Amino acid sequence: xxxxxxxxxxxxxxxxxxxxxxxxxxxxxxxxxxxxxxxxxxxxxxxxxxxxxxxxxxxxxxxxxxxxxxxxxxxxxxxxxxxxxxxxxxxxxxxxxxxxxxxxxxxxxxxxxxxxxxxxxxxxxxxxxxxxxxxxxxxxxxxxxxxxxxxxxxxxxxxxxxxxxxxxxxxxxxxxxxxxxxxxxxxxxxxxxxxxxxxxxxxxxxxxxxxxxxxxxxxxxxxxxxxxxxxxxxxxxxxxxxxxxxxxxxxxxxxxxxxxxxxxxxxxxxxxxxxxxxxxxxx
Amino acid sequence: xxxxxxxxxxxxxxxxxxxxxxxxxxxxxxxxxxxxxxxxxxxxxxxxxxxxxxxxxxxxxxxxxxxxxxxxxxxxxxxxxxxxxxxxxxxxxxxxxxxxxxxxxxxxxxxxxxxxxxxxxxxxxxxxxxxxxxxxxxxxxxxxxxxxxxxxxxxxxxxxxxxxxxxxxxxxxxxxxxxxxxxxxxxxxxxxxxxxxxxxxxxxx
Numbered sequence: 001x002x003x004x005x006x007x008x009x010x011x012x013x014x015x016x017x018x019x020x021x022x023x024x025x026x027x028x029x030x031x032x033x034x035x036x037x038x039x040x041x042x043x044x045x046x047x048x049x050x051x052x053x054x055x056x057x058x059x060x061x062x063x064x065x066x067x068x069x070x071x072x073x074x075x076x077x078x079x080x081x082x083x084x085x086x087x088x089x090x091x092x093x094x095x096x097x098x099x100x101x102x103x104x105x106x107x108x109x110x111x112x113x114x115x116x117x118x119x120x121x122x123x124x125x126x127x128x129x130x131x132x133x134x135x136x137x138x139x140x141x142x143x144x145x146x147x148x149x150x151x152x153x154x155x156x157x158x159x160x161x162x163x164x165x166x167x168x169x170x171x172x173x174x175x176x177x178x179x180x181x182x183x184x185x186x187x188x189x190x191x192x193x194x195x196x197x198x199x200x201x202x203x204x205x206x207x208x209x210x211x212x213x214x215x216x217x218x219x220x221x222x223x224x225x226x227x228x229x230x231x232x233x234x235x236x237x238x239x240x241x242x243x244x245x246x247x248x249x250x251x252x253x254x255x256x257x258x259x260x261x262x263x264x265x266x267x268x269x270x271x272x273x274x275x276x277x278x279x280x281x282x283x
Numbered sequence: 284x285x286x287x288x289x290x291x292x293x294x295x296x297x298x299x300x301x302x303x304x305x306x307x308x309x310x311x312x313x314x315x316x317x318x319x320x321x322x323x324x325x326x327x328x329x330x331x332x333x334x335x336x337x338x339x340x341x342x343x344x345x346x347x348x349x350x351x352x353x354x355x356x357x358x359x360x361x362x363x364x365x366x367x368x369x370x371x372x373x374x375x376x377x378x379x380x381x382x383x384x385x386x387x388x389x390x391x392x393x394x395x396x397x398x399x400x401x402x403x404x405x406x407x408x409x410x411x412x413x414x415x416x417x418x419x420x421x422x423x424x425x426x427x428x429x430x431x432x433x434x435x436x437x438x439x440x441x442x443x444x445x446x447x448x449x450x451x452x453x454x455x456x457x458x459x460x461x462x463x464x465x466x467x468x469x470x471x472x473x474x475x476x477x478x479x480x481x482x483x484x485x486x487x488x
Contacts, residue, residue, distance in 0.1 A: 008479075012472050016446070047479055050428045051447040058343045059333035059350065066347075067325050067354045074355055200316040209316045215362045224311040224366060 005037050006030060008044075015044050138274040141177040142214065144184060144241040146170075146198075146278055149226030159279045163237065167282075168226040169198050171241075175214040175221075183211035184223075185242040185253065190282065191235030193258040198227040198239070202250050210247040237282040242266055243274040306370035314361045324370075325354060331449060332378055338444045339382045341433050349385060353378040369458070371451065376459045379441065386437065431481045438462075439474035446471045 006014075006027045013019040014027050031038050147154040148161075149168030157163075171186050186198040200209040212223060240263065242248070248270065259265065263275040301309065301323045312320035329350060336353075337346035356377050364373065432440055441460060445451050453464040460467060 008476060009472060012475055016471065018468065043479060044475065047428075047475065047482070048447050050425060051432070051443055051478075052450075053425065054330065054334050055337050055343065055429075056422075058337045059329060059347060063333060063347060063350065064322075064325050064329050067329060067351050068322055070351050071321065071355060071358050075358070201312055203312070203317065207317070207319070212315055221362075224314050224364070225308075 004030070005034060008040065011037070011041050011044055015041070015048060138177075138182055138243050138245065138272060141175060142182050142184075142243045142274060143174045144186070144243060144276065145172045145220065146186065146239050146241065147172060154222070157239065157278055157280060160281070161278075162281050162283055164283050165229070165232055165234075168228045169239065170222060170226040171199055172220045172222045173214055173217065174219065175217050177216065179215040180213050181245070182214045183244050183247045184214055185211045185240075185244075185248060185250075187240055187242075187253065188229055188232065189238045189240065189258070189261055190229070190232040191237065192233035193261075194233065195254060195261070196229040196232055197250060198229075199223055200250065201225070201227065208249045208251045210249050211242075211244060213247065214243075232282055234282050237280045239278045239280060240266070241276045242270070244270050245272045305368075307366035307368060310361060310364050310370060311366055313358075314364070321358065328371075328374060329354075332374065335375070335444055335448060336378055336382055338429070338432065338448065339379075339437075339440060340385060341429075345385060349378060349381045352381055356381075369455070371449075372455050372458045375445065375449070375451070375455075379459055383437075428478070428482065431478055434481070435474055435477060439470050439477065442467050442470035443474045443478070 010019065010023065010027055014024055019027065027037075031041060146157050147170040148157055148163070149170035154170050154172075157169075169186075169188070171184075173184060175182055184199060188196040188198060190196065199212050202209055215221065238261075240261065242253075253261070256266075256269075260269065263277045267273050267275045301312075301317075301319055304312070304320075304323075306324065306327075309320040309324045313324070332353065333343075333346050333350045336349045337343050340346055340349065353374065357374060360373065360377075364370075432443070435443070438460070442456065445456050445459065446453075451459070453468055456467050457464045462470075
């Protein structure tokens with residue numbers, strides 16, 4: 001090695017892609033003329049390759065299956081009881097419980113304001129009486145808002161709003177009940193009575209996705225993606241939100257006739273469900 | 284059928300099979316109940332993630348446990364996940380923290396062992412064919428490298444594996460390791476020099 005040779009730091013920077021363009025060009029010009037530097041460069045490159053190489057037998061063949069099984073098992077477990085949570089979380093839960101009365105009123109207000117048809121249609125449709133206990137009083141605990149997607153503000157959609165075939169739909173919710181106590185489906189029915197799925201995403205015909213489990217959310221919480229409808233027919237477009245105490249499958253809705261997709265019929269069919277509809281016009 | 288789009292307008296990816304979709308899209312789909320989306324993510328990363336954990340912990344068995352726990356935590360965090368192109372940071376930060384907890388709790392650094400599998404019956408046979416001998420030499424070299432890797436400080440080891448196995452950017456590594464990019468760049472360079480020095484010294488003996 002001579003005084004003009006790059007340092008080990010230079011060679012490492014080149015190997016690591018961290019050398020400046022000028023310095024990298026100088027080193028590359030030097031290497032063909034210097035066996036010592038070429039050897040040093042080759043040994044560093046071999047070391048990098050060895051560090052990158054996967055370990056023999058890691059992971060074993062069943063690793064992915066075991067991970068998915070574990071997640072499935074944990075997902076089907078009931079939510080952990082409050083005493084299992086760290087103290088910090090217990091305090092947060094206690095505060096949430098103290099506020100829940102006020103928040104329930106607020107959520108119910110959101111739901112009622114959004115209701116598009118005669119509220120009388122929704123008052124006694126199979127839901128348990130309020131006195132039967134909070135866990136299944138979905139209309140008091142869950143508020144769902146359908147929004148116009150694709151912009152920064154995501155404004156709520158309301159009865160009479162106009163949309164186009166390019167409109168995307170975002171959905172937010174509040175759930176004053178515990179996580180996993182309510183499940184949501186949102187779909188649109190166009191003027192040709194074709195159902196277009198918004199949530200859950202229904203991407204592959206061979207699949208049969210289930211309702212989206214709602215986490216506990218005292219504040220409005222967005223579901224993570226906006227959805228576009230595929231070739232909706234122009235004319236009246238209803239967006240239906242269906243909140244249930246148990247998960248439903250897409251096929252259970254797809255199997256219904258057009259008349260059964262009316263909110264009152266859906267609520268009668270799925271005990272305890274809370275159903276809402278927004279009447280839009282698609283140009 | 285439906286089409287999934289980002290909440291806010293970025294480049295949408297329509298009509299692609301799950302395996303071609305981005306990490307962000309798969310996480311969003313997993314949240315909306317598409318179980319196959321999670322499976323695709325697990326398949327995409329489990330080999331790399333387990334190797335990362337094994338190289339940090341020096342135990343393939345422990346790496347498998349930590350990898351499982353990592354995925355479970357990522358699954359539980361799905362509701363809070365923000366689709367900002369940083370899934371890999373979430374995944375490796377979670378794994379990194381779990382590895383550190385294991386190393387601290389059980390003082391495994393003192394018991395760090397190279398993770399290449401132990402000699403088996405086939406190797407004990409006196410097979411002197413050249414290709415077999417070459418394979419044994421390569422394996423011994425690999426085992427020695429991991430022995431030396433295990434002797435490095437934990438921050439250096441983490442930085443080297445994330446940089447050269449995972450090929451992560453210094454920006455992502457800084458987010459995962461909780462240190463500045465310049466600090467991590469220094470750990471990578473010093474770690475590589477130290478490893479090269481240790482291996483050369485062994486060869487001189």
